Each structure stands twice: as C-alpha cells, then as structure tokens.
Amino acid sequence: METRWEGLLRREVVPRREAPTGLLPGASAQVGAGPSPRRPPGSPRGLGATRVKLHPTRICRTSPQVRVPGAVGEQSGPSRLSLGPCAALRTPAHRVPCPRQTSLEEHEGYCLIGFLPAPLRVQDTDAMFARGLKRKCADSEDSPPAPPACSLQRQSLLDMSLVKLQLCHMLAEPNLCRSVLIANTVRQLQEEMSQDSAWQVPAPASAGRGPLERLVSTEILCRTPWEQQGGHSAADSGGSPAPDLLSEPPGAPSAQAPRGAPGCAWEAASPRESRGGFQRSLDQIFETLDSKAPRAAEGLFADVDGPYYDLDAVLTGMVGAKSVPGDGFETLAPTGAPPPGVSYKRDLGELDHVVEILVET
Amino acid sequence: MLLSLPALHLQTSEYHPLLQLPHGRLGPWCSPTGSPAPLSCETGCGEGSWILVCRLLVPTQVSLLSMEEDIDTRKINNSFLRDHSYATEADIISTVEFNHTGELLATGDKGGRVVIFQREQESKNQVHRRGEYNVYSTFQSHEPEFDYLKSLEIEEKINKIRWLPQQNAAYFLLSTNDKTVKLWKVSERDKRPEGYNLKDEEGRLRDPATITTLRVPVLRPMDLMVEATPRRVFANAHTYHINSISVNSDYETYMSADDLRINLWNFEITNQSFNIVDIKPANMEELTEVITAAEFHPHHCNTFVYSSSKGTIRLCDMRASALCDRHTKFFEEPEDPSNRSFFSEIISSISDVKFSHSGRYIMTRDYLTVKVWDLNMENRPIETYQVHDYLRSKLCSLYENDCIFDKFECVWNGSDSVIMTGSYNNFFRMFDRNTKRDVTLEASRENSKPRAILKPRKVCVGGKRRKDEISVDSLDFSKKILHTAWHPSENIIAVAATNNLYIFQDKVN
Numbered sequence: 001m002e003t004r005w006e007g008l009l010r011r012e013v014v015p016r017r018e019a020p021t022g023l024l025p026g027a028s029a030q031v032g033a034g035p036s037p038r039r040p041p042g043s044p045r046g047l048g049a050t051r052v053k054l055h056p057t058r059i060c061r062t063s064p065q066v067r068v069p070g071a072v073g074e075q076s077g078p079s080r081l082s083l084g085p086c087a088a089l090r091t092p093a094h095r096v097p098c099p100r101q102t103s104l105e106e107h108e109g110y111c112l113i114g115f116l117p118a119p120l121r122v123q124d125t126d127a128m129f130a131r132g133l134k135r136k137c138a139d140s141e142d143s144p145p146a147p148p149a150c151s152l153q154r155q156s157l158l159d160m161s162l163v164k165l166q167l168c169h170m171l172a173e174p175n176l177c178r179s180v181l182i183a184n185t186v187r188q189l190q191e192e193m194s195q196d197s198a199w200q201v202p203a204p205a206s207a208g209r210g211p212l213e214r215l216v217s218t219e220i221l222c223r224t225p226w227e228q229q230g231g232h233s234a235a236d237s238g239g240s241p242a243p244d245l246l247s248e249p250p251g252a253p254s255a256q257a258p259r260g261a262p263g264c265a266w267e268a269a270s271p272r273e274s275r276g277g278f279q280r281s282l283d284q285i286f287e288t289l290d291s292k293a294p295r296a297a298e299g300l301f302a303d304v305d306g307p308y309y310d311l312d313a314v315l316t317g318m319v320g321a322k323s324v325p326g327d328g329f330e331t332l333a334p335t336g337a338p339p340p341g342v343s344y345k346r347d348l349g350e351l352d353h354v355v356e357i358l359v360e361t
Numbered sequence: 362m363l364l365s366l367p368a369l370h371l372q373t374s375e376y377h378p379l380l381q382l383p384h385g386r387l388g389p390w391c392s393p394t395g396s397p398a399p400l401s402c403e404t405g406c407g408e409g410s411w412i413l414v415c416r417l418l419v420p421t422q423v424s425l426l427s428m429e430e431d432i433d434t435r436k437i438n439n440s441f442l443r444d445h446s447y448a449t450e451a452d453i454i455s456t457v458e459f460n461h462t463g464e465l466l467a468t469g470d471k472g473g474r475v476v477i478f479q480r481e482q483e484s485k486n487q488v489h490r491r492g493e494y495n496v497y498s499t500f501q502s503h504e505p506e507f508d509y510l511k512s513l514e515i516e517e518k519i520n521k522i523r524w525l526p527q528q529n530a531a532y533f534l535l536s537t538n539d540k541t542v543k544l545w546k547v548s549e550r551d552k553r554p555e556g557y558n559l560k561d562e563e564g565r566l567r568d569p570a571t572i573t574t575l576r577v578p579v580l581r582p583m584d585l586m587v588e589a590t591p592r593r594v595f596a597n598a599h600t601y602h603i604n605s606i607s608v609n610s611d612y613e614t615y616m617s618a619d620d621l622r623i624n625l626w627n628f629e630i631t632n633q634s635f636n637i638v639d640i641k642p643a644n645m646e647e648l649t650e651v652i653t654a655a656e657f658h659p660h661h662c663n664t665f666v667y668s669s670s671k672g673t674i675r676l677c678d679m680r681a682s683a684l685c686d687r688h689t690k691f692f693e694e695p696e697d698p699s700n701r702s703f704f705s706e707i708i709s710s711i712s713d714v715k716f717s718h719s720g721r722y723i724m725t726r727d728y729l730t731v732k733v734w735d736l737n738m739e740n741r742p743i744e745t746y747q748v749h750d751y752l753r754s755k756l757c758s759l760y761e762n763d764c765i766f767d768k769f770e771c772v773w774n775g776s777d778s779v780i781m782t783g784s785y786n787n788f789f790r791m792f793d794r795n796t797k798r799d800v801t802l803e804a805s806r807e808n809s810k811p812r813a814i815l816k817p818r819k820v821c822v823g824g825k826r827r828k829d830e831i832s833v834d835s836l837d838f839s840k841k842i843l844h845t846a847w848h849p850s851e852n853i854i855a856v857a858a859t860n861n862l863y864i865f866q867d868k869v870n
Contacts, residue, residue, distance in 0.1 A: 157703060160761060176601055176620040177651045177670055178766050181707045184649055189703060 151196060154189050161186045410868040411802060411815040414853070415493050417478065417862040418452075454857035456844055460524040460532065463848040466494055466855055467534055468862055469519025473503040475536055475589075477547060478862075494864055498547055500589035503538040515540050521606050523615070533592070535615060539602040542617050544593035544628065550586045554578040598624050598634045605654045611662040618655035618667060625679075637685050638667060638677065653768075654714045666716070666723055672709030674725060676736065692723075692734050694741045704756040704765065712768035717777040718849075724780055726771040729753060731782050731792065746792045746799065749784045751822045751833045764838050775850045783842030786831070787858045788818060804842060804856045804863040814868065 161182050168174050168182075451472030458467050466478040479497035506515040516539055525533040531548035556578045561567050601620040608615045616625050616637070623638035638655075642648055655667035663679045674692040677685035696705065708728035715724050722743075723734045729750055732742035748769075752759060759765040764785075771782040783789045784801070792799045801818045821830040844857040852867040 154703075157757070157760075164763075175766075177604075177653060177710070180648060180651050181670055181710060181766070184706055185703060188706070 151193060154193055158186060158189045158193070161189070411854075411865045412812055412868050413810065413815065414864040414866050415811060416806070417494065417496075417864070418860065452860040454844060454860060454862060455518050456520065456522050457846040457855050457857045457862070458522045458524060458534075459846050459848055459855070460534075461526050461849060463850060463853065465497065465524070465532060466846070466864075467522045467524065467536075468855075468857065469502065469522050469536060470860070471516075471518040473501055473505070473517030473519060473538065475500055475502045475519060475522065475534075475545070477532075498587040498589055500545070502536045502543060502545065502591075503541065506540070520603060523606050523608050525608055526612060528612075535606055535608065537603050537606050537617065540596065540599055542595040542603070542606060542626070543591050544595075545589050546592045547587060547589045550588060551582060551584075552580040553583045555581045593628065593631050595626055595631050595634070598626075604652070605656065607655060607657045607665065609657045609662050610660055614662075616655060616657065616665065618652050620651040623652065623655055623665075623667060623685075635683070637679060637683070639684065639686060653711050656714055656716055658720055659716050659718060660720045666714055668711035668714040668725060670710040671706065672711055672727060674711065674714060674723065674734065690736070690739050692739050692742075694732070700753075702756065704760060707760070707765055708756065713770040715771060715773060717773050718775065719777055722777065724771050724773065726769050726782055728765060728767075728769075731771050731780060733780070733794065744794060746780070746790075748782055748790055749788075749820070751820055752785075755833070759838075762838065764841075767841055767843065769841075769843050770845060772845050772847045772854075774847045774852070781845055781847060781854065783845055783856070785838050785841050786836040787840045787842055788820075789842045789845060789856055802865075804858045804861070804865075805840075806861070815865065 164182050165179060165186065168179050449472075451470065451474075453471045454468050455471055456467075456469040459465070460467070464480050466480075468476050468478070470476070476496060477498045478494035480492040480494055483492050502519060503517040505517045507513075508515055518538055519536050520539065521535075521537050523535045525535070525544075527533075531546050534545050534547070536543055536545060555562070556576050558572060558575060558578075559567055559569075595617070599617065599619045599622065601622070603617050603619045605618045606615060607618075613629075614625055614627050616623055617634075618624075618638075621639065621641040622636055624634040625637050626634045638652070640650065640652065649671070651670045653668050653670055655665060658664035658666075664676065665679070666674055666676045668674045672693065675688035676690035676692070678689045679685060681687075681689060696709075711725045711727050713726040716722070717724065721736060723736065725732050725734065725742075726748075729748060729752060731746045731748055733744040733746075734742045756765060769783050771780060773780055778795050779791055779793050781789060781791045786803070787805045788801050788803050790799060790801050801820070802815045803818050816829070819827075819830045820836070821827065821832055826832050840858065842856055842858055846855045848854070854865050856863045856865065
C-alpha cells in the first residue's frame with residue numbers, strides 16, 4: 001500500500017500536460033482501443049491568461065478551439081452572491097481564473113463594458129423578478145409613454161439571456177441543455193413583452209399602430225450605421241433607468257393575466273414578422289449548435305492589427321461577440337427585431353467609446 | 362402496469378440506527394473544541410451524529426502537512442494540506458459511486474482519471490476503528506479527444522461511473538465522458554510465474570545455446586498489484602453529450618443517455634447499439650426539451666425512467682415497443698401559480714433521477730427541491746423537500762452567475778428511509794422520510810478533523826442571525842456539493858467537494 005501511494009505522489013509531481021500517459025507502478029492502464037487523436041499542436045488549452053489582440057474598434061476573439069472550462073456546475077470560480085453592478089463580468093460562468101487580474105482597478109475598468117444596460121441592484125431585481133410583474137404592467141396602462149419598470153427588467157433579463165446564448169454559442173463545447181433553457185426563457189420574455197405592448201394598444205391616441213410603430217422604429221434604428229449608435233450611446237449613457245428601478249417598490253402580485261385575450265390582441269397588432277425574425281434568430285442558434293460549426297468565429301479574424309492586451313479569453317469572447325455588428329446581428333437581432341436590438345446597439349456604442357479610451361491610454 | 366414490490370427493509374444494525382438522538386451521552390461526544398457537544402435536540406434540527414472518517418484528496422499536491430495532535434503518519438490520507446487552493450481544475454471530482462457491496466468507492470474527475478478506494482478490513486486489535494478507505498487503484502480512463510469533423514474538443518471529464526455486480530474475482534465498472542463509454546476491468550495480481558526456460562528474470566531472451574535443462578515455471582507470490590484494463594469501448598453512438606449511464610438488472614445490457622437520445626447496449630457488442638428513445642424534433646428550431654437523466658428499474662429489466670429539462674419524468678416499458686418515444690407513465694406536478702417567475706422553467710429542470718432500492722419510488726432533484734414520487738401516482742409527488750428555499754429570492758443573481766444551471770445529484774440510503782443531496786457552501790442536506798426531520802451538514806476542511814462529529818449547520822434567512830448560523834449572502838457559491846454517494850447497506854457516505862472527497866459515517870458507540 002505504501003509503495004502504491006508513494007508511486008502516485010511521485011507521478012503527480014510532473015505536470016499533467018507533459019506526462020499524460022505516465023504509467024503508475026501499481027496499475028497498467030492501456031487506454032483507448034480505437035483511434036483517439038489528440039488536439040492539433042497549435043491549439044492552446046485555455047487555462048490561465050491568454051494573450052489576445054485588441055483592435056481599436058473591433059475586439060477579436062481567440063480561436064474557437066481554445067478550451068474554456070465551460071462545464072456547467074463544475075466551476076471553481078469565485079461567485080459570491082452579493083454581486084455588484086459589475087457582477088456579470090467579475091464572475092461570468094466560464095471565467096478562467098486568471099491570477100493576474102485580481103486588482104479591483106482592473107475589474108472596475110472592465111466594468112464599463114458591461115452588458116447590462118443599467119446597473120441593477122441584485123436584491124431589488126431578485127425580489128421583483130421572483131414575483132413576476134405582469135399585473136404591474138397592466139396597471140400602468142394609462143401611462144404608455146414611460147416604459148414601465150417591469151419591461152426594463154425584462155429588457156435587462158432578455159439582454160443577459162441573449163448574451164449567454166451567444167456566449168455558449170461561441171464556446172468550444174456548447175451545452176445543449178443550458179442553451180435550451182435560456183432559449184425558452186428568452187421566448188417567454190419575448191412573449192410577455194409582446195403581450196405588454198399589446199396591452200398598451202388601446203391607450204394611446206394612435207391606437208391601432210402603437211406597437212407596430214414602436215417595432216418599426218426600432219427596425220429603423222437597427223438599420224442605421226455606426227454613427228447613429230454613437231449618438232444613441234451618448235444619450236443613454238449613465239444608466240438612467242436605474243433610479244426608476246430602485247425607486248419602484250417591490251411587491252407586485254404574480255401574473256394572473258389570461259393569455260387568451262392578450263394573445264388575440266397581439267396577433268391583431270401583428271408583430272408576427274418581428275417575432276418570426278426573432279424566432280429565426282433562435283433557430284439559427286440551435287442549428288448552429290446542432291451543426292457545431294461556429295462560422296461566426298471565423299469572421300472575427302479579419303482585422304488582427306492593433307495593440308496586444310492580456311485578457312481573459314471569455315471576457316474577450318463576450319466583448320468580441322458584442323462588438324462585431326454584422327455577424328452578431330445576423331445571428332441574434334435581425335433587422336425586424338423588437339427592442340433587444342436597441343439596447344444592443346446602445347451597448348455596442350458604449351463599447352466602442354470605452355475601447356477607444358482603453359487603446360489611447 | 363403495477364409494480365407492487367414490498368419495500369425493502371434492511372436489518373437495523375446493532376449500532377444505533379441513523380438519526381436517533383443520543384441519550385444521555387456526554388463524555389465521548391466531544392466537539393472539535395473539546396467541550397461536550399450539545400444534545401442534538403437543542404440545536405433543533407439535529408439528526409444523530411456523523412463523524413468524518415477520512416478526507417481524501419485526488420493526489421496531486423506534493424506538500425503535505427501532518428496534523429499536530431494525532432500524528433498518524435501511516436495514513437497520508439488523513440493529513441491535511443497546507444493550502445488546498447493549489448488544486449488544479451483537472452482534479453475536480455465529477456462523479457462518486459460505491460460498488461454493490463460498498464467495499465469499493467470509485468471517483469472520476471475532470472481530468473479523465475478514475476480513482477478507486479477500498480475499505481480497509483477491520484483488524485482485531487482496532488475494533489473501534491471502523492474501516493477507512495484507501496486508494497486501491499488509479500487509472501486514466503479517458504483522454505481528451507478532438508473531433509476534427511466538427512472542430513470541437515471532446516472533454517475527458519468523467520460524467521458517470523457505474524459498477525457492475527461482481528461475478529468473479531475482478532471488478533468491472535463503466536465510465537463515460539461526453540461521447541464514449543468504457544468498460545474497465547480492475548483485477549489484482551499477487552502471483553507471478555518464475556522460471557521460464559527461454560527468458561531470464563528480466564524478460565530478456567536467453568541464448569538457446571545456454572539452455573541445458575528444462576523446468577516448469579512456478580507461481581510465486583509477489584507484491585499486490587492492481588491492474589485496470591479497458592475491456593470494451595463503446596464509441597461513436599452519441600451526437601450529443603452523454604449525461605447518464607445505467608446498468609440493467611439483467612447484467613447483460615446497459616443504457617446511455619445523452620441530451621436527445623437514449624441507446625441500449627449489450628456489454629459484448631461494441632459496434633452497435635439500439636436507440637430506444639429519441640426526442641430530437643425533425644426541425645431543431647422546435648427544440649424545447651432535453652433529456653437530463655435516465656435510469657433502469659432496479660428489478661424490472663424492461664422498465665426505465667428518464668427526466669427532462671421541463672420537470673417531467675417519463676417511465677417507459679421496453680416490451681411495449683422497440684422505440685420508447687411514447688411513455689407508459691408520465692410524472693409531472695402542476696405548476697404552482699403563486700411561485701411563478703421568469704425562472705420557473707429553469708428551476709424546474711430535473712438534474713437527477715434515482716430509483717429507490719425497493720423499486721417503488723423515484724426521487725428527482727430540481728434546483729430548489731427534492732421530490733419523491735410513487736410509481737403508481739403520476740399527477741404529483743408524494744413528498745417534496747425544500748433543499749435551499751432561501752435561494753428562491755436570489756434567482757436572478759444565480760441566473761447571472763450561472764449557478765442556476767448547476768446539476769445536483771441525490772441519493773437514497775440503503776433502506777430508502779433517508780435521502781441526501783448537496784447544496785452550496787459545501788453544505789449537504791439529509792432528509793428522513795419517516796420522521797420528517799432534516800439536517801444540514803458541512804464538508805469543509807476547517808471544521809472537520811478525523812473522528813470529529815459534524816455539527817449541524819443552519820442558514821438564516823431573516824434579519825436576526827444567531828451565533829452559529831450563516832446568512833444567505835455569505836454563502837460561497839463556488840463551493841458546491843454536486844456529487845454524493847451512500848453506502849448500499851451501512852451508514853457511510855461519500856461527499857465530493859471540488860477536489861476533496863469526504864467520507865463520513867455514523868458514530869459508533
């Protein structure tokens with residue numbers, strides 16, 4: 001027994017990467033009957049800090065073969081519950097523990113590239129999300145111009161979900177269960193948002209075309225080039241929706257609204273095209289997952305000039321996924337998309353600003 | 362189809378049964394601080410006493426620190442590391458499983474290794490020391506692979522290990538990663554032949570001219586050597602990631618389940634398998650549900666269940682048709698409208714399903730609860746236990762940091778009277794189905810010394826926090842216990858916390 005144990009210790013002194021087939025004195029394991037090709041020599045394993053190039057206006061992601069420890073549930077990254085506004089970045093699910101990025105300043109710097117449109121306090125959002133706010137939105141029918149708080153929360157949740165979807169879409173090994181659950185959540189959110197826009201149809205003067213107008217307007221927004229995004233970002237920076245959320249008292253009763261009537265109204269307003277577009281985008285994700293050909297990743301290697309930055313591969317992936325306009329929107333927000341497209345453009349505009357600042361300093 | 366088996370009642374051991382209060386004992390029941398521990402009833406949720414047998418590490422660390430007081434240098438397993446944060450990710454334990462007698466305990470980790478522990482035989486001179494588990498065999502089960510066609514890396518992480526019942530001197534187990542299942546034979550060798558004619562002692566061929574006599578090789582004893590050899594490799598049958606394997610009660614077949622399909626294999630045939638469940642829609646755009654776990658009935662070789670991400674369980678009978686897409690029974694609990702939120706579907710996704718040893722009940726684990734179902738009643742579970750309901754208000758943050766997708770497992774004890782599952786902050790929970798009492802225990806290095814009694818822990822949700830309680834916001838969500846195992850006949854449990862394996866047993870008088 002002692003011999004075996006010592007043998008084990010001796011073996012493990014050698015790092016795992018260099019002695020993968022070391023045989024123990026106590027066990028003769030012959031692994032693998034069939035051909036099991038190893039990774040191509042060039043692909044990095046993904047653990048630890050990865051050097052990534054940053055273009056001033058575009059951020060390229062690393063090769064899809066970079067292995068990000070994406071196994072859900074087996075993470076060993078830090079994830080305390082008391083999350084601040086930078087939570088999503090500080091503790092993303094697939095964050096590789098990078099010993100160099102421990103200073104708070106670095107985190108704060110990256111927090112500007114957050115994907116949440118407004119810094120939400122966790123406790124309040126949790127309370128509000130947990131109970132569901134359908135009733136609240138129905139009550140606020142008479143004030144259509146101001147977007148109700150619940151729709152902002154839904155918006156942020158939708159953004160978060162879409163980024164998660166895109167993230168796992170880009171991972172080397174997409175987790176189908178996770179993607180399905182997130183996609184179902186997105187569908188549910190999108191349905192509720194459409195229903196809410198249907199609720200507000202009778203209230204405004206331009207009744208019949210209310211929701212459709214809104215959708216059309218976002219469609220126009222989505223089509224505009226980058227210059228307009230800069231303008232949008234300047235207008236929406238600062239997290240203005242945040243005070244609304246925080247001041248909203250929690251405690252709305254759960255959703256009891258029957259789905260039948262709003263469903264009909266929704267179909268009457270016919271955002272079917274946009275919904276179809278959104279559905280198409282979700283379907284594209286699944287098809288891509290099915291075929292497992294991250295073609296979007298290839299397009300990002302176009303511009304690789306620019307200064308080098310050490311970045312967490314996942315962080316780069318998240319940021320990079322958002323920064324490429326054409327590709328990202330092909331897969332997730334086609335031109336006919338409802339509100340998600342707006343916040344995406346807004347975030348990307350901010351992202352551009354921030355990256356330029358980072359590059360200049 | 363009635364499954365009317367009586368519940369299996371194991372003889373209560375001569376040691377005090379699990380989860381009974383210790384009556385009037387103070388002396389030997391010392392807490393780690395040295396003062397007598399309070400009686401379990403005082404703490405409110407005390408459920409007997411669990412002590413730490415040993416804490417085993419997947420051995421990668423080089424620096425070991427022996428304990429100050431109990432210098433037990435023979436057993437390196439009992440020593441504690443100076444700093445366990447050096448554990449590499451490849452050492453994270455991803456599955457734990459006792460064999461059918463409980464003598465062996467197998468663990469698989471993210472690096473594709475399988476480590477088997479064997480229980481020490483109780484010696485005559487140390488009757489009070491129950492058997493501890495020591496390393497028996499270690500082998501690399503799966504290697505990382507690369508799928509050139511899809512340009513994807515296949516992880517070598519061991520998803521599941523399942524033992525076969527022992528039929529000869531060797532032990533057999535199935536281990537699987539995302540794509541390939543392997544049957545391993547673990548055998549001992551303690552004799553070797555000596556005295557060959559054509560080879561010398563080192564194995565080199567002898568010059569035939571020097572051979573002048575003939576002799577018969579004899580078997581001589583040697584140091585015990587444990588060998589692990591792969592006997593079968595079942596590959597290329599799954600497009601999606603395998604999440605469970607289950608050995609059939611006929612011991613000739615087993616099934617492997619991935620996200621959308623379940624395949625039935627024969628142990629002897631590796632180049633083909635039968636597909637018995639396929640829920641892949643013709644149009645992948647319509648995919649809304651995936652298979653999360655599957656298991657065979659412990660006694661009926663034609664029955665199995667599989668759970669889905671929508672919180673439903675389907676029981677299928679293979680005698681009904683070759684393709685079991687149509688279920689025989691469908692278990693689903695109607696949703697509680699008062700608890701509805703955006704995350705209702707995600708938290709209802711079942712992460713583990715287990716038959717009871719009797720075969721009459723199934724237990725399912727979703728994110729916040731454990732449910733026990735009677736196979737004869739499909740419309741609702743017979744028991745529901747809240748594992749960590751204080752997280753219900755934190756679902757948004759848990760969604761943000763992806764903890765909401767954690768897949769916890771659940772286990773029955775040998776007599777189906779107690780169920781156990783893991784939680785965060787290295788807590789794990791036990792629920793007694795008969796007395797309806799539950800306890801929260803912690804598997805951590807700081808609080809546990811060998812033979813020390815585990816103190817019940819409590820999470821406080823309100824404003825006032827008592828002395829030993831921990832508040833919800835200080836829970837560490839990176840320390841989660843996903844994998845646990847219970848000895849088939851005794852009250853010994855194995856708990857995997859990241860790269861540490863804790864083995865606890867109930868206190869013996």
